[in-house]
Amino acid sequence: MLSCRMRPAxxxxxxxxxxxxxxxxxxILCTLVMGVPAFPTPSAESTGATGNCSFRGKxxxxxxxxxxxxxxxxCPLLRSYLEDSANxxxxxxxxxxxxxxxIPVGEPRVQTKDDALxxxxxxxxxxxxxxxxxxxxSHCEEIAIELKIFEDAEAVLSLISYPQTLTLGADGMLMCPxxxxxxxDKGGMGVWWYKGPVLLGGAGGRFHNVEEKRRLLIVxxxxxxxxxxxxxxxxxxxxxxxxxxxxVRLRLHKQTDTVPVIISxxxxxxxxxxxxxxxxxxxxxxxxxxxxxxxxxxxxxTQIDSxxxxxxxxxxxxxxxxxxxxxxxxxxxxxxxxxxEDLSTDFRCIVSNTLGFQTLRTTVKEAPSTFSxxxxxxxxxxxxxxxxxxxxxKQWKRRAGKAYRLTTLRTGFQNFHSIxxx
Amino acid sequence: MASEAASRPFGRRPYKMQxxxxxxxxxxxxxxxxxxxxAGYLQMPNTKLEEKIDMVPIDPHTxxxxxxxxxxxxxxxxxxxxxxxxxxxxDITDLSKNKExxxxxxFIRSESGLTISFQSAACPGWFLCTxxxxxxxxxxxxxxxxxxxxTKFYLQEDK
Numbered sequence: 001m002l003s004c005r006m007r008p009a010x011x012x013x014x015x016x017x018x019x020x021x022x023x024x025x026x027x028i029l030c031t032l033v034m035g036v037p038a039f040p041t042p043s044a045e046s047t048g049a050t051g052n053c054s055f056r057g058k059x060x061x062x063x064x065x066x067x068x069x070x071x072x073x074x075c076p077l078l079r080s081y082l083e084d085s086a087n088x089x090x091x092x093x094x095x096x097x098x099x100x101x102x103i104p105v106g107e108p109r110v111q112t113k114d115d116a117l118x119x120x121x122x123x124x125x126x127x128x129x130x131x132x133x134x135x136x137x138s139h140c141e142e143i144a145i146e147l148k149i150f151e152d153a154e155a156v157l158s159l160i161s162y163p164q165t166l167t168l169g170a171d172g173m174l175m176c177p178x179x180x181x182x183x184x185d186k187g188g189m190g191v192w193w194y195k196g197p198v199l200l201g202g203a204g205g206r207f208h209n210v211e212e213k214r215r216l217l218i219v220x221x222x223x224x225x226x227x228x229x230x231x232x233x234x235x236x237x238x239x240x241x242x243x244x245x246x247x248v249r250l251r252l253h254k255q256t257d258t259v260p261v262i263i264s265x266x267x268x269x270x271x272x273x274x275x276x277x278x279x280x281x282x283x284x285x286x287x288x289x290x291x292x293x294x295x296x297x298x299x300x301x302t303q304i305d306s307x308x309x310x311x312x313x314x315x316x317x318x319x320x321x322x323x324x325x326x327x328x329x330x331x332x333x334x335x336x337x338x339x340x341e342d343l344s345t346d347f348r349c350i351v352s353n354t355l356g357f358q359t360l361r362t363t364v365k366e367a368p369s370t371f372s373x374x375x376x377x378x379x380x381x382x383x384x385x386x387x388x389x390x391x392x393x394k395q396w397k398r399r400a401g402k403a404y405r406l407t408t409l410r411t412g413f414q415n416f417h418s419i420x421x422x
Numbered sequence: 423m424a425s426e427a428a429s430r431p432f433g434r435r436p437y438k439m440q441x442x443x444x445x446x447x448x449x450x451x452x453x454x455x456x457x458x459x460x461a462g463y464l465q466m467p468n469t470k471l472e473e474k475i476d477m478v479p480i481d482p483h484t485x486x487x488x489x490x491x492x493x494x495x496x497x498x499x500x501x502x503x504x505x506x507x508x509x510x511x512x513d514i515t516d517l518s519k520n521k522e523x524x525x526x527x528x529f530i531r532s533e534s535g536l537t538i539s540f541q542s543a544a545c546p547g548w549f550l551c552t553x554x555x556x557x558x559x560x561x562x563x564x565x566x567x568x569x570x571x572x573t574k575f576y577l578q579e580d581k
Contacts, residue, residue, distance in 0.1 A: 061453070061468045076455055079559065162463050164449040165578065167536055175449040177463030180555050215448075249466075253578050255536065289579075291440075294479050352479050 053133060053140035063145060064160045066152045067124050070235060070242050072181040073117040075132035077141050095131040116181070120237055122149045152245060157228055161247040166221045168254050175248075176214040176231035182244050189234035189241075195227065226252050258286035260293060260351040262360040270367040271342075277335040278316070279362060281349030285327040290320040293353045297333045300346050304333070312336060338364060439492050439514060442577040444475040446552045447537060450572075452489070452560060459489065459496075459509060459560040461552035474580050478514050484543060486527050487550075488514040496550070497526040498542035498562060505545050507562045537574040549573040 056077070065071045075092050092115040111118045119126055127149045133142045150156045166172035176191055193200040193209055193216045200216060201209030208217040214233070218225055233244040264282040271277040283295055297315055299307040304315050316332035329351070335342060342364045350359045445451045450461040453471040464472060476488040487496040492514030499508045510527075517524045528543035529550065540550040548562040551571045563571040 060471060061455075062465070064465050064467065074557070076557075079456060079458060159466055162449075162465055163469060165443075165445060165576070167576070170536055173447070173449070175463070177449070178556055253576075291579075298481075350481070 053135070053142050056141055056143040058129070058144045058146060061145075063147045065122055065147065065149055066160070066245055067149050068121050068152075069244055070182070070237065071119040071122040071126070071147065071149075073119075073130055073132070073145055073147065075115055075134060075143070076145065077132060077134040077143050078115065089136060091135045093133045093135070095133065096128065120240070121242055122147075124149050124151070157247055158249075161228060161249040163249045163251055165251045165253045166218065166225070168221055168223070168252050170221060170255075171217065171219050172221050173210070174216040174218065174229055174231075174250060176216075176233065177246050177248065179214055179231075179233055179244060179246065182233055182235040189236060192232045194230040194232070200229075221252065223252065226250050258288050260285050260288065260353055260358055262349055262351055262358050265349070265360070265362045267361070268363045268365045270365050271335070271338045272367045273340060274337050277338045277364070278332050279335075279347070279364075280330050280332045281351075281360070282328060282330045283349075283351045283358075285329060285353070287325065288327060288353060290327055290329045293329055293351060295329050295331045295349070295351045297331065298348050298350060301348075312339075313342075335364075439488075440477050440479075441474045441491075441580040442477060443472070443580050444575050444577055446572045447574045447576070448552075448554065448572055450552055450556060454489075455557070457509065459507075460557055461560050462557040475577070476514055478517070480528065483530050483532075484528050485531050485540075486514050486517050486524075487529050487540065495527050496529070498545040498548060499526060500545060505548055505562055505564075507550070507560060534574070536576060538577055539573050539575070550575075 059076050061076070063071070063073060073094070075094075078090075078092070092112075094112055094117040109120055111120070117130060117132070127147060129144045129146055131142050131144050133140065150160055162177045164174050164177075166174070174193075176193075179191075191209065191211050191214050193207070200207040206219040208219070210217055214231065216229065216231070227250060229248045229250060231246050231248065233246075235242045235244050261284045262281060263284050265279045269277070269279050281295065281297065283293070285293055295318065297304050299313065304313060308314065312335070314334050314336075316334050319330040321328055321330075331349070333347065333349075343366055345364070346361060347364070348359050348361050443451075446461060449463070451464055451469075452459055452461055452473040452475070453464065453468075454460070454473060459473065473489045476490075476492040478486045478488075478492070480486065488494055489496075489509070493511065494509045495512050495514055495517065497508045497510050499506055512527070514527075517527055526542075526544040529540040530543055532539050532541070542548045542550075542562060545562065547564045549564070549566065550560065551563040551573045552558070552560055554570050554572065563573065565571060566573060
């Protein structure tokens with residue numbers, strides 16, 4: 001993990017030339033002037049006056065700071081700065097190894113405080129390797145940290161800045177980073193935020209300086225908020241005031257994921273026992289990508305594969321498509337065939353992405369039988385109707401015939417009577 | 423039959439391990455120091471150290487979390503009264519939720535607005551957190567009231 005860029009010669013010289021230091025971790029300086037930067041190898045075991053100390057190479061995280069400002073270097077060999085500082089069982093010492101400029105021993109500009117190395121303030125010549133040595137009862141380790149000091153100029157912004165991300169359209173906070181060593185109780189005086197030459201945080205604007213937390217609140221982050229911000233902290237040390245500047249590059253993040261919405265199936269699905277059935281689970285993703293979306297089925301809270309190892313019920317192939325700028329994902333649940341047990345099983349379709357999940361329950365219901373008394377009795381009714389019709393017709397014909405005869409008789413009778421009257 | 427189901431824990435489910443950029447609400451990102459996951463502020467030349475978080479969803483509420491393309495997984499380990507976050511060299515895609523011994527790798531995710539929190543399933547009440555100070559180990563906390571602990575994170579899909 002650690003890079004191996006150190007040379008053996010440098011290692012030998014850098015460790016053997018340091019005098020042994022006592023408890024108290026005073027700053028130790030290696031007064032070496034070399035034509036090229038000299039670095040020890042990671043594997044080298046130093047065997048100088050300081051005893052066996054294994055060298056871990058160059059720490060992969062560089063420190064980039066501005067000239068004229070205070071610099072604090074912490075030893076990355078400590079697992080936790082907070083917890084280990086309270087542990088008196090270790091000794092941290094600092095050694096400088098720079099080809100550029102020498103710092104005389106005991107210069108008040110460079111001090112060690114709480115295992116950390118303080119430079120108040122840094123000059124360009126302080127750039128170089130700093131070696132921190134951690135000595136504990138059982139072992140000793142060293143690591144080199146690279147410090148680079150720059151002039152505060154536009155050209156170095158892209159190098160020294162800290163990228164931070166806020167979401168477009170939402171409120172968000174920028175943080176004035178790596179300033180914990182200059183906190184209020186340690187002499188911090190306040191924080192100011194700038195974008196370009198403009199001081200931010202005035203009343204009524206979208207920018208609010210949350211000073212005690214060293215944050216800048218931006219209301220309703222918009223596209224034009226992208227770019228470089230500068231937070232400046234005033235810090236007083238032994239009566240001298242310093243500025244601590246950090247540059248933040250705001251990157252904007254567009255929240256493309258939307259909460260997925262299951263649009264089918266319905267609550268209940270009708271199916272005939274013994275027949276095949278497919279229930280598609282269809283999800284609308286809005287503009288979200290199907291890549292970040294997982295969609296699956298469960299039966300009685302068990303994955304389909306586990307619930308039906310025999311494969312009677314299976315998940316079908318996943319489909320992804322888009323229509324009118326909206327993305328959809330679909331996974332069908334296939335039954336071959338539907339059996340009575342399915343009517344009492346809790347089937348759920350589940351969809352999940354970065355913004356959340358949704359689940360929809362569906363129940364299989366036995367379809368109403370196709371046999372219907374109405375349909376079965378229809379021909380019989382028809383026959384009965386026809387028969388009834390015929391009967392009625394015959395009845396009517398019979399009655400009509402009788403009436404005719406009666407009329408005829410009556411008429412005949414009348415005629416009969418009329419004749420004698422004549 | 424049971425072993426068949428167990429040997430392919432995700433079945434035909436189109437699970438892809440998803441990788442996300444993660445940062446806490448104080449803008450700290452994750453990186454490794456002495457094989458330990460720490461959260462801090464990274465300047466441009468150091469951003470190559472940033473660790474993405476790998477996630478495999480188990481069910482709607484739970485996920486496995488890892489880093490290094492899922493080759494190191496986050497777990498909650500109890501020893502006595504001590505509860506700590508651990509990085510273990512197991513492949514995230516080999517984990518199965520049905521195995522009790524994998525419970526320590528399981529985290530319950532909960533979203534609130536744009537932020538997300540992760541509670542350990544094996545250590546109920548303990549949440550993945552960073553501390554306010556930079557360059558400190560990522561850990562677990564059961565004290566959500568402590569203003570020095572940050573349990574809310576932002577995720578952004580890593581493309």
